[in-house]
Amino acid sequence: MKLVIAIVQDTDAPGLTKALLERGFQSTKLASTGGFLREGNTTLLIGVEDEKVEEVLEIVREKCRTRTRLVTRGLPLSEAPDPFLAQPVEVQVGGAVVFVLPVEGFFKL
Amino acid sequence: MKLVIAIVQDTDAPGLTKALLERGFQSTKLASTGGFLREGNTTLLIGVEDEKVEEVLEIVREKCRTRTRLVTRGLPLSEAPDPFLAQPVEVQVGGAVVFVLPVEGFFKL
Amino acid sequence: MKLVIAIVQDTDAPGLTKALLERGFQSTKLASTGGFLREGNTTLLIGVEDEKVEEVLEIVREKCRTRTRLVTRGLPLSEAPDPFLAQPVEVQVGGAVVFVLPVEGFFKL
Numbered sequence A, B, C: 001m002k003l004v005i006a007i008v009q010d011t012d013a014p015g016l017t018k019a020l021l022e023r024g025f026q027s028t029k030l031a032s033t034g035g036f037l038r039e040g041n042t043t044l045l046i047g048v049e050d051e052k053v054e055e056v057l058e059i060v061r062e063k064c065r066t067r068t069r070l071v072t073r074g075l076p077l078s079e080a081p082d083p084f085l086a087q088p089v090e091v092q093v094g095g096a097v098v099f100v101l102p103v104e105g106f107f108k109l
Ligand SMILES: Nc1ncnc2c1ncn2[C@@H]1O[C@@H]2COP(=O)(O)O[C@H]3[C@@H](O)[C@H](n4cnc5c(N)ncnc54)O[C@@H]3COP(=O)(O)O[C@H]2[C@H]1O
Pocket: A007, A033, A034, A035, A036, A037, A038, A039, A041, A075, A076, A091, A092, A093, A094, A095, A096, A097, C021, C024, C026, C027, C028, C029, C045, C046, C047, C048
């Protein structure tokens, strides 16, 4: 058993959860906020048998789109040497950021 | 130190947190949502000394009840070959789903 | 890659996230609730390269303050042998409670 933690955009979360269910994968959704854009996003907890992790990553890859966001907020001070950067900047927000964690015990109590 | 992640029903969360406190276990509560029922549930983070994990699992077992929920929502398409399944279906929602994760470092800063 | 889970007070969260960004560390914020005080706090997920964990802990140490809270709620029953304890009690709430978890896989999909 591994714990897959997938941070995805809110728009992709319902489609991803549905696709996971259709292939027999259970999940739990946590509302979250991105550190940089400070916008809402979704953190999914997905407990998966070891040999099925690849399949779950494939579903995440299929269902989560990279999008471009315009940010007027400047970059963090240390990276914004030039006032020009206060203009809208294009930022690519990835499809998904995924951590796969080892699990020592899994129980249904 | 292990990190116990317990996904429990909202009804059981206050009694569980209180029972943990009474036995000296600290916890942090996250509001969450089940992937299938799409109803609110509770995800508890419980950092526990290795030798106390069994005791925490025992408390979770005591305080969390399995309940039956009626769901009118059909099963995921691939598992609902028969229109009859659009009728209310009984679904058992477990007492608790628990992951025990290894912890490499624990700090109180 | 390690996953740093830092439970901090709401007041410290914005300053901590900003300081992390300025040093090139991304993070995801989850709204959470303390088991004892039952007050809102913040759980930050910070995926960090192994050799940078120390630096992240240092930033957390700098940005998170220990504070004293007055609690009128008695201690858990088993620890409150004396009715006197129903009076306001001073409780120290730490700067941060931090777990460092091993990560087997990190993907940007
Ligand atoms: N200092 C900076 N300068 C310029 N652009 C910056 C930046 N920091 C972030 N970005 C860009 O902004 C996007 C959104 O970041 P945010 O922190 O809101 O939302 C993030 C955050 O919630 C989470 N995340 C990413 N890496 C993480 C990590 N190492 N640990 C924890 N959460 C992470 O995944 C979301 C999407 O991340 P992703 O990398 O795809 O997309 C990021 C990245 O392309």
